[in-house]
Amino acid sequence: MSADILKKIDLEDMKNIALGGAFLGTGGGGDPYIGRLMAEQAIRANGPVDVVDVDSLADDALVIPVAMMGAPTVMLEKLPRGDEANNALKSLEDYLGKKADAIFCIEAGGLNSTIPIAVAAGVGLPIVDGDGMGRAFPELQMVSMTMHDITACPMVMADEKGNSLVLNTVDNLSTEKFARVITIEMGGAGLIALYPMTGAQAKKAILRGSMSLINSIGRIIHEEQAANRNPVHKLSNDLNGVSLFEGRVMDVDRRTEGGFARGSCTIEGLGSYDGESISLEFQNEFLLAKTADGKPKAITPDLICLLDLETGQPITTEQIRYGFRVIVFGLPCDPQWRTDHGIELAGPRYFGYDLDYQKLEALN
Amino acid sequence: MSADILKKIDLEDMKNIALGGAFLGTGGGGDPYIGRLMAEQAIRANGPVDVVDVDSLADDALVIPVAMMGAPTVMLEKLPRGDEANNALKSLEDYLGKKADAIFCIEAGGLNSTIPIAVAAGVGLPIVDGDGMGRAFPELQMVSMTMHDITACPMVMADEKGNSLVLNTVDNLSTEKFARVITIEMGGAGLIALYPMTGAQAKKAILRGSMSLINSIGRIIHEEQAANRNPVHKLSNDLNGVSLFEGRVMDVDRRTEGGFARGSCTIEGLGSYDGESISLEFQNEFLLAKTADGKPKAITPDLICLLDLETGQPITTEQIRYGFRVIVFGLPCDPQWRTDHGIELAGPRYFGYDLDYQKLEALN
Numbered sequence: 001m002s003a004d005i006l007k008k009i010d011l012e013d014m015k016n017i018a019l020g021g022a023f024l025g026t027g028g029g030g031d032p033y034i035g036r037l038m039a040e041q042a043i044r045a046n047g048p049v050d051v052v053d054v055d056s057l058a059d060d061a062l063v064i065p066v067a068m069m070g071a072p073t074v075m076l077e078k079l080p081r082g083d084e085a086n087n088a089l090k091s092l093e094d095y096l097g098k099k100a101d102a103i104f105c106i107e108a109g110g111l112n113s114t115i116p117i118a119v120a121a122g123v124g125l126p127i128v129d130g131d132g133m134g135r136a137f138p139e140l141q142m143v144s145m146t147m148h149d150i151t152a153c154p155m156v157m158a159d160e161k162g163n164s165l166v167l168n169t170v171d172n173l174s175t176e177k178f179a180r181v182i183t184i185e186m187g188g189a190g191l192i193a194l195y196p197m198t199g200a201q202a203k204k205a206i207l208r209g210s211m212s213l214i215n216s217i218g219r220i221i222h223e224e225q226a227a228n229r230n231p232v233h234k235l236s237n238d239l240n241g242v243s244l245f246e247g248r249v250m251d252v253d254r255r256t257e258g259g260f261a262r263g264s265c266t267i268e269g270l271g272s273y274d275g276e277s278i279s280l281e282f283q284n285e286f287l288l289a290k291t292a293d294g295k296p297k298a299i300t301p302d303l304i305c306l307l308d309l310e311t312g313q314p315i316t317t318e319q320i321r322y323g324f325r326v327i328v329f330g331l332p333c334d335p336q337w338r339t340d341h342g343i344e345l346a347g348p349r350y351f352g353y354d355l356d357y358q359k360l361e362a363l364n
Numbered sequence: 365m366s367a368d369i370l371k372k373i374d375l376e377d378m379k380n381i382a383l384g385g386a387f388l389g390t391g392g393g394g395d396p397y398i399g400r401l402m403a404e405q406a407i408r409a410n411g412p413v414d415v416v417d418v419d420s421l422a423d424d425a426l427v428i429p430v431a432m433m434g435a436p437t438v439m440l441e442k443l444p445r446g447d448e449a450n451n452a453l454k455s456l457e458d459y460l461g462k463k464a465d466a467i468f469c470i471e472a473g474g475l476n477s478t479i480p481i482a483v484a485a486g487v488g489l490p491i492v493d494g495d496g497m498g499r500a501f502p503e504l505q506m507v508s509m510t511m512h513d514i515t516a517c518p519m520v521m522a523d524e525k526g527n528s529l530v531l532n533t534v535d536n537l538s539t540e541k542f543a544r545v546i547t548i549e550m551g552g553a554g555l556i557a558l559y560p561m562t563g564a565q566a567k568k569a570i571l572r573g574s575m576s577l578i579n580s581i582g583r584i585i586h587e588e589q590a591a592n593r594n595p596v597h598k599l600s601n602d603l604n605g606v607s608l609f610e611g612r613v614m615d616v617d618r619r620t621e622g623g624f625a626r627g628s629c630t631i632e633g634l635g636s637y638d639g640e641s642i643s644l645e646f647q648n649e650f651l652l653a654k655t656a657d658g659k660p661k662a663i664t665p666d667l668i669c670l671l672d673l674e675t676g677q678p679i680t681t682e683q684i685r686y687g688f689r690v691i692v693f694g695l696p697c698d699p700q701w702r703t704d705h706g707i708e709l710a711g712p713r714y715f716g717y718d719l720d721y722q723k724l725e726a727l728n
Contacts, residue, residue: 091532163538166530168455174527181545 003209003216006129009117010048014040016218019314021113023217023235024210026303027317028261028285029109029136030068039114042121049117050126051211052102057199061101063128064089064196066119067112069140069157069179070189071261071284084191085119088158092193095154095166104128104202105210106143106195109136110316113214115191128202131210132195134334135303138260138284140179141172142346144336145195148205155179155194159186184259207334221312231312232327242364244289244297245278245328246270246309252320260284265320267328270309278328280304282317287351289328298330299353301337301346302360305329330360367573367580370493373481374412378404380582383678385477387581387599388574390667391681392625392649393473393500394432403478406485413481414490415575416466421563425465427492428453428560430483431476433504433521433543434553435625435648435682448555449483452522456557459518459530468492468566469574470507470559473500474680477578479555492566495574496559498698499667502624502648504543505536506710508700509559512569519543519558523550548623571698585676595676596691606728608653608661609642609692610634610673616684624648629684631692634673642692644668646681651715653692662694663717665701665710666724669693694724 009017018036021029043049057063066085093099103120105113108131120127132143140152152175158164165182169175175194183190197205217235224231236243247267254263260283269276278297281288286304289297298304306315309325336342338359344350347357373381382400385393407413421427430449457463467484469477472495484491496507504516516539522528529546533539539558547554561569581599588595600607611631618627624647633640642661645652650668653661662668670679673689700706702723708714711721 095530161534161538163531163533163542165532165542166459167527168529169527170525174525178527178529178546178549181549182542185542185545 003212006051006212006215008048008050009043009127011040011043013215014043014114014117016215016222017117017211018110018114018218019221020214020216020218021108022110022314022316023221023305024134024214024303025109025136025314025316026285026305027282027315028138029107029113030111031316031318032110032114035111035114039117039121042118046121046124049120051129052126054128054130054199054202054206054208057102057128057202059198059200061199062096062098062196063102063104063199063202064092064100064193065104065106065132066116066191066193067106068115068189069192070183071256071259084158084160085115086122087164088156088191088193089119089123091158091164091166092154092156092196095156096196100125101199102126102128104206105131106140107131107133107136108210108214112136127211128206129211130206130208132206134207134210136285137346139176140194141176143195144207145197145205146172146345147336147339147341148201150195150197150201150205152194154196155192157182157186157190157192159190180259188256188259207336225311230310232307232329236329239331242330242360243327244330244364246273247278247326249320249322249324249326252322254317261317263317267326270325280306280328281353283351284317286317288348288353289330296355296358297363298360299348299355299357299363300351301333301342303331303333305331330364332360367576370415370576370579372412372414373407373491375404375407377579378407378478378481380579380586381481381575382474382478382582383585384578384580384582385472386474386678386680387585387669388498388578388667389473389500389678389680390649390669391646391679392502393471393477394475395680395682396474396478399475399478403481403485406482410485410488413484415493416490418492418494418563418566418570418572421466421492421566423562423564425563426460426462426560427466427468427563427566428456428464428557429468429470429496430480430555430557431470432479432553433556434547435620435623448522448524449479450486451528452520452555452557453483453487455522455528455530456518456520456560459520460560464489466490466492468570469495470504471495471497471500472574472578476500491575492570493575494570494572496570498571498574500649501710503540504558505540507559508571509561509569510536510709511700511703511705512565514559514561514565514569516558518560519556521546521550521554521556523554544623552620552623571700589675594674596671596693600693603695606694606724607691608694608728610637611642611690613684613686613688613690616686618681625681627681631690634689644670644692645717647715648681650681652712652717653694660719660722661727662724663712663719663721663727664715665697665706667695667697669695694728696724
């Protein structure tokens with residue numbers, strides 16, 4: 001889809017961005033409500049945020065992604081105080097002895113597409129039109145930056161009590177492992193600043209246009225909802241997506257484990273899917289959709305989105321409840337994720353599923 | 365006991381220091397064998413280490429304690445590579461933007477009285493004649509520095525793979541909690557540099573003369589062993605100690621849990637203790653000695669030392685085995701530990717024992 005280029009984020013845009021972020025968040029990336037409130041408060045206090053194309057950055061500019069890390073289930077109960085993300089950014093700047101020139105979203109998601117906007121508004125910096133995943137993933141090494149040998153460290157983690165830590169690990173998978181146990185000790189979630197990179201590195205590594213795409217997706221959802229149409233049909237056309245299933249949630253098994261929201265849900269078919277069922281496996285994000293007889297319908301790193309059947313509203317893994325009437329929607333991931341390195345980082349075997357990755361288009 | 369003042373640590377002294385450290389380590393503080401090897405290697409390469417009285421330091425001198433943190437059981441299997449402690453020190457110096465003027469032992473123990481000597485020899489710095497506990501304790505906030513409002517942070521942790529982290533937490537108990545989960549992620553043990561303090565702070569806060577005392581204890585044990593006498597009798601006199609029990613270890617329950625070596629052992633009486641039994645509870649260090657009918661004989665923060673019945677050799681909590689013939693020996697802790705703040709930090713209720721602290725001298 002050719003998204004309209006987003007140049008500036010104001011209060012009005014936040015509705016679209018929170019919604020579009022949640023859509024690409026594939027069930028994770030945090031609750032859009034909280035993130036939207038935080039960003040709106042910051043924009044109200046400090047004015048709109050400039051969105052910049054990565055090519056407009058100087059090669060020696062300092063780009064810093066900020067995000068919330070942890071189980072989305074926890075984030076709903078442990079509200080950020082508001083300044084932890086700024087504190088994480090500031091601590092990383094202090095550690096590097098250099099000020100950031102632009103803020104960046106590590107992933108698409110209701111919370112992690114909006115918290116960086118709140119930070120950017122708070123410190124008066126632009127935000128880069130891009131992200132590191134083109135979706136949400138549960139672990140922090142799962143970013144395009146890893147595929148371009150950019151290290152997550154030095155990484156700063158901060159919590160609402162005032163604790164902060166600087167990590168310097170030997171590789172990005174080790175960063176994830178240390179950051180995860182620290183997140184748990186922080187009560188399940190913490191604010192992070194990581195992958196500090198130069199403008200030159202960002203130009204090579206990031207997925208471009210994500211903020212514009214998220215904004216466009218959110219706008220389409222709102223427009224279609226206003227016209228009483230389910231936005232899935234238009235989004236499916238625009239994004240080369242596949243509508244995988246329609247039905248009613250019959251069973252949800254969800255636990256907060258190892259710092260993640262892990263589990264699965266079973267959906268029984270409605271309408272043309274009557275008599276069939278599909279199950280979705282998740283670790284913060286939806287990772288695998290398969291039929292009752294075990295045939296995969298969509299496999300990570302492709303995107304699996306769960307939407308309300310009536311409104312097309314994205315449903316996060318912590319929001320799913322028995323009885324929800326839903327559409328399961330698949331989207332092809334960014335081509336980088338389909339390389340050997342991408343599959344190794346975020347393919348099904350990394351998550352313990354005994355199957356090879358197959359493209360969404362080949363499965364449906 | 366009035367220990368001979370130790371002015372310099374050479375190869376010959378290491379035998380005494382490793383042994384004396386293990387004695388005051390009350391079952392914890394790490395295995396003396398590994399620490400002695402590391403310190404001897406460093407002294408052989410770089411020459412003896414000066415021991416300085418804290419009063420000889422400038423008020424603005426930078427004093428940095430280094431130590432190993434983790435379960436002693438793990439330390440036996442995960443040998444330090446040798447440079448992690450130096451790396452931890454260097455990372456903390458880099459973070460502070462200032463070089464250390466002296467090294468310091470956070471606790472007495474076979475490993476944690478000797479690793480700082482290895483570091484001091486490696487970087488050519490003196491070591492302060494003192495420590496932060498006058499014994500070993502399992503948690504890092506349990507130091508005299510905490511009683512004098514000196515913060516553990518910034519603290520650096522390093523492992524043998526090359527990972528390092530800088531902690532800045534809101535209080536010393538939080539430092540312990542974060543450092544503990546990081547230690548576990550490091551495989552059960554890591555090297556740390558923490559409680560950076562000025563000479564002025566050290567003069568107020570530290571327990572003085574510990575290196576000299578440890579050296580004297582080790583020398584007495586060796587001299588008495590050479591004369592075929594059990595050193596307990598002389599040490600008991602010199603240190604105002606109490607011989608609590610003699611017997612044979614009948615049962616050991618030990619598990620590595622939450623980053624600690626936790627458990628208990630039961631000892632059945634020999635000689636004049638025939639027909640009686642005593643049990644010892646430990647979390648890295650021995651914390652409680654009580655008779656079969658539950659009467660306490662020694663309670664943390666007082667020292668409970670387990671020694672070989674024949675040789676007086678200290679036995680660490682990871683070394684205890686069925687059948688060992690042992691003496692249980694009690695020593696009064698430093699008076700600071702008997703204040704309200706000291707009991708709150710390291711008394712029996714902190715460790716979950718439902719009893720009030722009573723002085724060793726009152727119980728026996």
